[in-house]
Amino acid sequence: MEQQPRKTENVLVLVKQLVAEFIKLIYQHYLLLKKELSENVAKFGKSIVLITASLIIGYVGLIFVGILAIYMLSQVIPSWIALLLVTFIYIGVPIFMFIYGVNTIKKNLKKPEKFMEEFRKTGEETEKWLKDMNTKK
Numbered sequence: 350m351e352q353q354p355r356k357t358e359n360v361l362v363l364v365k366q367l368v369a370e371f372i373k374l375i376y377q378h379y380l381l382l383k384k385e386l387s388e389n390v391a392k393f394g395k396s397i398v399l400i401t402a403s404l405i406i407g408y409v410g411l412i413f414v415g416i417l418a419i420y421m422l423s424q425v426i427p428s429w430i431a432l433l434l435v436t437f438i439y440i441g442v443p444i445f446m447f448i449y450g451v452n453t454i455k456k457n458l459k460k461p462e463k464f465m466e467e468f469r470k471t472g473e474e475t476e477k478w479l480k481d482m483n484t485k486k
Contacts, residue, residue, distance in 0.1 A: 371475065378471055393454060400450035407443020415439050 415435050422431030 367479075374471065374475065396450050396453045399453070400447055403443050403446030403450060407439070407446065410442065411436075411439045 418435040418438075419428070419431045422434065425431075
């Protein structure tokens with residue numbers, strides 16, 4: 350008669366351990382996701398700063414260095430050609446910086462797929478663990 354309550358107690362202990370381990374696993378993945386998301390937010394912030402800086406630097410460069418280059422070139426070639434040449438050069442630099450910043454953001458946007466892959470793996474591991482628990486009975 351005493352065998353039945355012990356088996357029930359053992360099953361209850363195993364179920365409690367199973368639930369505790371599962372909750373611990375989910376919490377650890379939550380912490381990992383939170384950490385990775387905060388790192389991505391920092392990367393996005395840096396990319397936005399990079400884009401903004403590229404626009405400001407491009408504008409200031411066009412004004413100050415462009416004027417000097419136009420003046421220097423106008424000593425050798427006609428002023429309108431010097432103006433056209435310098436304008437094309439100094440517009441190209443900020444465009445390149447802007448494209449680089451946008452591409453950095455695009456790369457970071459693709460990383461959430463990695464999180465979904467990790468959760469899928471966790472689900473598979475949990476399923477395997479539960480199956481192993483069932484086969485041990």
